[in-house]
Every structure is written in C-alpha cells, then in structure tokens.
Amino acid sequence: KSCKDNEKFWKWSIAHILPKSIFKSINKHEANWIELCIDCHNTYDRDWDTASKIPVFKLAKEKFNLFKDKIAEDEKRRIPKHFLY
Helix, strand or coil: CCCCCCCCCCCHHEEEECCCCCCCCCCCCCCEEEEHHHHHHHHHHHHHHHHHCCCCHHHHHHHHHHHHHHHHHHHHCCCHHHHHH
C-alpha cells in the first residue's frame, strides 16, 4: 500500500522511472513516475539490477516507452540497459 492518502508522506509514493537529476529532458514528463509503497520505492531506487527484478518494473518499462523518444541525445547514453531489452 502506498502513502498516497497520507497528507504528510504522500510524496514518498511517487517514484520517478528515470532519475530527474540525470534525465533533465524528461524530469517533468507526465509518464516518468510510478506509484509505490515506501519499501518498493527504496528497492526501486537501490540499483537497476534490483529494480528490474520487482514486478512493477514491467509497468516502469511500459511507461518508459511513452517518453523514451523525448530523452535528449546527450542523456541517452545513460539509459539503464534494463529498459532497452
């Protein structure tokens, strides 16, 4: 269960599919997020090998496909391989 209904912790439910600080060209794209509980959010943010093994990663890849063409050329080299296969 996420914290989306908790006035104090609702922001913890929003996980960015690709980090805003690295992918500035899509950091505010409407599809660059998924809703997660705090434990899954921490797991997702740990590293890409770990993130790619949790069930929600399938959704993350589907949403990635909605904005991948909007990623700036100089940022494309930083796309994790887990999104490309």
